[in-house]
Amino acid sequence: MSRPSPKTAFYTPAGLTQHPQQSVTIFPPSTPTPVPWVVYIHGGAWRDPSQTKDMGVPILRQSLPTAWGGMTLDYRLSPAVRHPTHLDDVLAALKFLVTEHGEFISHIMIIGHSAGACLALQVLATLIGERKANGDGIFMSLRDRIKVVVGIEGIYDLVKLGIEYPSYKGFISEAFGDDEELWGEASPSSFQWSRDSAFKSRIVLVQSTGDQLLSTNQTNLMNSILDDGGWKPVLKLINGGSHDATVESKALFDILGDLYKYVEGL
Numbered sequence: 001m002s003r004p005s006p007k008t009a010f011y012t013p014a015g016l017t018q019h020p021q022q023s024v025t026i027f028p029p030s031t032p033t034p035v036p037w038v039v040y041i042h043g044g045a046w047r048d049p050s051q052t053k054d055m056g057v058p059i060l061r062q063s064l065p066t067a068w069g070g071m072t073l074d075y076r077l078s079p080a081v082r083h084p085t086h087l088d089d090v091l092a093a094l095k096f097l098v099t100e101h102g103e104f105i106s107h108i109m110i111i112g113h114s115a116g117a118c119l120a121l122q123v124l125a126t127l128i129g130e131r132k133a134n135g136d137g138i139f140m141s142l143r144d145r146i147k148v149v150v151g152i153e154g155i156y157d158l159v160k161l162g163i164e165y166p167s168y169k170g171f172i173s174e175a176f177g178d179d180e181e182l183w184g185e186a187s188p189s190s191f192q193w194s195r196d197s198a199f200k201s202r203i204v205l206v207q208s209t210g211d212q213l214l215s216t217n218q219t220n221l222m223n224s225i226l227d228d229g230g231w232k233p234v235l236k237l238i239n240g241g242s243h244d245a246t247v248e249s250k251a252l253f254d255i256l257g258d259l260y261k262y263v264e265g266l
């Protein structure tokens, strides 16, 4: 059966003024039964207005199984907002997905690119932390359904990023402020990744050796932190193209294809 056409929706919480970037594009599944969903979080250094949820369209159009659902999301950008607002928006979009489509979602796979990979791991860290703190129903049902998180050409340690690339300190400050201590606290690398047995998600880190904007350092670092925490992450180095080309590459689609099979076997 073919997929209904994509739809735009807004996830602004009720009672607040709608912002154009608090929006998602939904690729509805072809049948009204519970199926897995892919959620795409775009990059662009938290600030590049030319990188939007449309960056997720090639993956959703070309690699997603037709039976699955897909969502690619926008979030407000810096300098208009600062951390943790990007993350709050992403969490609001995920809550929206579960509230609106929950009965037709079996599993969720989150894919984030660059700053979006940072956000994807911040989402996971938030949901793990939240479970320990209290039991918000929507957070719990979200967390329990996230089976795979894929970080592509990701940023995971803001302090080390600034040291390796001093010229990136501009966009880091724009998004996280000038206090480098906060950069550390906000980074996925500083989260306590000791694996909670009640919550299992497969984490896959993909990095192209052709990436002109990021070396493999961020990905390697995150991989070893997750490994030390017992998460058994999967590291996929691809012999591919540039930072942005990876999200449209066959090498990535092959990796995703294997992950779709993994999720279908759960």
Ligand SMILES: N[C@@H](CC(=O)c1ccccc1NC=O)C(=O)O
Pocket (backbone or CB within 6 Å): 043, 044, 045, 046, 047, 048, 113, 114, 115, 116, 155, 168, 171, 213, 214
């Ligand atoms: N085009 C972006 C730059 C950018 O996206 C970027 C640069 C270096 C390392 C990672 C980047 N993006 C991550 O989301 C900008 O305008 O700031």
